[in-house]
Amino acid sequence: MYGNTLRQDSIFIDDGHHQLHLRHIRINENGPPVLMLHGVIENGRIFYTESGKGLACFLAAQGYNVYVADMRGRGKSVPPISEDHNHDQYDQITRDIPLFLNYVFEHTRQPVHAIAHSWGGVLLASALVRFPELSKNIRSKICFGTKRSVRVQNPEKWFKVDFVWKWLCPKVARRKGFLPGAKMKIGADDETYGSLCQGMKWVELNPWVDPKDQFNYAQAAKETNWPVTWHIAAANDYALGHPRDVRDFIAESVGSSARFTVLSRKNGNLFDYDHINMLTHPRAVEDHFPSIAQWLNEQCDD
Secondary structure: OOHHHOEEEEEEEEEOOEEEEEEEEEOOOOOOEEEEEOOOOOOHHHOOOOOOOOHHHHHHHOOOEEEEEEOOOOOOOEOOOOOOOOOOHHHHHHHHHHHHHHHHHHHHOOOEEEEEEOHHHHHHHHHHHHOHHHHHHEEEEEEEOOOOOOOOOOHHHHHHHHHHHHHHHHHHHHHHOEEOHHHHOOOOOOEEHHHHHHHHHHHOOOOOEOOOOOOEHHHHHOOOOOOEEEEEEEOOOOOOOOHHHHHHHHHHOOHHHOEEEEEOOOOOOOOOOOOOHHHHOHHHHOOOHHHHHHHHHHHHHO
């Protein structure tokens, strides 16, 4: 879309026998850095394509120096979950996200804009709560469709969350050792059984406490120095990031200081977006993507 001016290449960060992948997308090597984090049964391709589509490529074309992460085992990170599923959500919070944030800051020497989709926003918030020193290197934070617990009740929630996620997925993951999300056509990537079980405890309205070591994120969040934050929900997201559930997560994390937007025709958007096409719709580049770039620019000026 942006021709030969847009450069993309891959960076790998060593972490034991894992290599964590970052897609580096930019025109301006010295532009303000952005780190993007995907959610569960996803990988970084929710943000970009090699042909230049997606929010990552759009922001790179505006002069931002963009890094798109693949959590361990997902996307181009190796080994894939199908070969090694002995890791979980705890590793993403305590290893992957700090490694990604520190890498981008150390290589750009500028505060980082962090952008997350769905559960990636929960993991990012959890990392910032657990390691408050990370926040000093973050300029701003944007979360798309990020909820922790699901309180809403509707047919889509009953099917996608109660039947598929809570009943079917654990059965499949227990049998195979991991969840083959891409093969099941319920996501773009696979998920480990450990991550599935840990995340499910939070989705089921349990306290924001780590299932592995009992770290109390909810309590620590009250003392966290949060970066300026914008939460974006979608009007047609009825289960995976319903606006009411997004508001609940805002209340238990960053609080009333966060900006909150619902993408909808009612609010002046071209479409009533859903959980995925809020990032992938081809018209997003002329609809809400420019507002995101403008908001990031404003944070750079502060």
